[in-house]
Amino acid sequence: xxxxxENATTTDERHxxxxxxxxxxxxxxxxxxxxxxxxxxLREHLGLTGAKKGCDHGQCGSCTVLxxxxxxxxxxxxxxxxxxxxxxxxxxLAGPDELxxxxxxxxxxxxxxxxxxxxxxxxxxxxxxxEVARGWPSAVTDDLSAPAELxxxxxxxxxxxxxxxxxxxxxxxxxxxxxAATR
Amino acid sequence: xxxxxxxxxxxVADAVAVLGAEPQAAYLGGGTNLVDLMKLGVxxxxxxxxxxxxxxxxxxxxPDGGLRVGATVRNSDLAAHPVVRRDYPVLARALLAAASxxxxxxxxxxxNLLQRTRCVYFQDTGxxxxxxxxxxxxxxxxxxxxxxxxLDWSEQCVATHPSDLAVALAALxxxxxxxxxxxxxxxxxxxLYRSPGAHPERETTLARGALITAIRLPPLPAxxxxxxxxxxxxxxxAFAVGSVAAVLDLDGGVVRDVRLAYGAVAHRPWxxxxxxxxxxxxxxxPELAGRAADVELAEARPLRHNGFKVPLTRxxxxxxxxxxxxx
Numbered sequence: 001x002x003x004x005x006e007n008a009t010t011t012d013e014r015h016x017x018x019x020x021x022x023x024x025x026x027x028x029x030x031x032x033x034x035x036x037x038x039x040x041x042l043r044e045h046l047g048l049t050g051a052k053k054g055c056d057h058g059q060c061g062s063c064t065v066l067x068x069x070x071x072x073x074x075x076x077x078x079x080x081x082x083x084x085x086x087x088x089x090x091x092x093l094a095g096p097d098e099l100x101x102x103x104x105x106x107x108x109x110x111x112x113x114x115x116x117x118x119x120x121x122x123x124x125x126x127x128x129x130x131e132v133a134r135g136w137p138s139a140v141t142d143d144l145s146a147p148a149e150l151x152x153x154x155x156x157x158x159x160x161x162x163x164x165x166x167x168x169x170x171x172x173x174x175x176x177x178x179x180a181a182t183r
Numbered sequence: 184x185x186x187x188x189x190x191x192x193x194x195v196a197d198a199v200a201v202l203g204a205e206p207q208a209a210y211l212g213g214g215t216n217l218v219d220l221m222k223l224g225v226x227x228x229x230x231x232x233x234x235x236x237x238x239x240x241x242x243x244x245x246p247d248g249g250l251r252v253g254a255t256v257r258n259s260d261l262a263a264h265p266v267v268r269r270d271y272p273v274l275a276r277a278l279l280a281a282a283s284x285x286x287x288x289x290x291x292x293x294x295n296l297l298q299r300t301r302c303v304y305f306q307d308t309g310x311x312x313x314x315x316x317x318x319x320x321x322x323x324x325x326x327x328x329x330x331x332x333x334l335d336w337s338e339q340c341v342a343t344h345p346s347d348l349a350v351a352l353a354a355l356x357x358x359x360x361x362x363x364x365x366x367x368x369x370x371x372x373x374x375l376y377r378s379p380g381a382h383p384e385r386e387t388t389l390a391r392g393a394l395i396t397a398i399r400l401p402p403l404p405a406x407x408x409x410x411x412x413x414x415x416x417x418x419x420x421a422f423a424v425g426s427v428a429a430v431l432d433l434d435g436g437v438v439r440d441v442r443l444a445y446g447a448v449a450h451r452p453w454x455x456x457x458x459x460x461x462x463x464x465x466x467x468x469p470e471l472a473g474r475a476a477d478v479e480l481a482e483a484r485p486l487r488h489n490g491f492k493v494p495l496t497r498x499x500x501x502x503x504x505x506x507x508x509x510x
Binding site: 015 | 184186187188189211214215218219222231233235259262263268269272275276279280282283284285286288289418419420
């Protein structure tokens with residue numbers, strides 16, 4: 001095929017599509033069965049296994065990535081909808097040989113045990129800190145008219161979409177708190 | 184999952200025309216509910232018409248002081264909008280009480296209104312469900328029905344509507360703007376949803392192929408004193424066990440205006456008109472709020488496992504109105 005797009009399992013022409021979108025700064029072009037989620041596209045067609053498949057129903061958050069800069073659950077996005085869009089996964093948070101401040105803080109605070117949920121926690125925290133910087137309120141923000149202060153209660157509420165079965169929550173909160181304070 | 188074709192419509196007319204011509208097509212918004220239901224086999228469209236590229240993503244202040252919100256405005260953007268936070272806190276609170284940060288970034292205004300019940304029997308294709316498979320029966324009626332309806336249910340269906348947003352919009356007398364194949368229509372949100380009756384598979388009054396393009400919030404200065412209280416089984420990221428949206432306007436302690444709607448009690452967001460009538464024109468007190476809730480809930484018919492929803496809804500009515508009265 002022209003341009004050497006990655007091949008995907010397809011059904012027929014009517015039920016598949018060619019999609020070109022940016023992943024971690026590079027344009028990727030794939031032909032996909034329309035049923036393929038962004039999560040499966042990343043993991044099974046693009047070799048990016050950072051985003052994890054936990055529940056595959058949008059409930060656990062381990063598949064969280066940034067789509068056009070906003071955190072989303074990649075298991076609930078059909079890749080066919082992404083033509084021209086931009087995705088950042090945990091692999092793109094920093095260069096291959098470096099750590100983002102958030103990643104460094106997760107290590108410093110021992111913010112994981114098994115690590116399965118960590119890529120999703122990191123992408124979610126990254127997106128969440130940007131939301132705070134934009135002044136977005138949360139369900140625990142008392143005054144909707146003022147910019148939210150990032151208390152531990154705010155961090156916990158804003159990270160509620162990411163489950164950790166090892167229950168590393170106190171350390172995740174500490175890592176996010178430290179990253180927010182040093183931004 | 185059933186294989187499907189994918190269409191990105193050129194404009195609203197194209198979207199509506201394609202849906203009208205394709206009996207098994209579905210609109211795709213944020214996908215947070217539909218994609219999941221397709222994975223579960225509960226919904227099996229053979230064509231998805233992706234409406235997220237249509238120019239329906241703006242929030243517009245209207246000359247009359249109201250607000251028009253495009254159907255593809257994401258829940259997170261709407262909750263963060265400065266006018267919503269200032270003039271309609273009940274709306275911001277309802278949005279923020281729902282789902283998770285990731286899902287609010289994805290979910291659209293129109294899609295939120297048309298999301299499907301989270302009744303576990305509806306979501307399990309191995310169970311009888313008249314909403315999913317008309318005529319198959321209702322496994323929930325005598326099953327695990329703790330989370331289901333106490334008001335206005337039928338022998339055919341005891342599901343509840345899961346949206347928090349819709350409860351706030353019901354309290355605010357929101358108008359839903361709809362495009363159909365033969366033109367446009369305004370529908371009061373309280374007339375958008377149906378009672379389950381004998382046909383729980385018909386959830387709204389929308390015609391086949393109709394597309395919600397916007398919602399319109401009427402001006403309501405009293406709504407600056409409004410809020411949404413949601414009770415759930417954990418502190419965050421769960422559907423309501425009970426919820427109340429409330430607007431309260433007092434004049435020297437007397438209720439000049441009040442708007443009240445309940446979530447998690449019925450097949451649709453439940454506007455509590457009878458409670459409002461009981462409150463209006465009277466000196467506010469927590470006791471009055473309790474009596475008003477009693478009037479509204481007099482027709483409740485709890486199922487085997489959800490009798491607690493009646494006193495719960497009463498209690499949160501008293502709490503929310505008392506907090507608004509003292510704020």
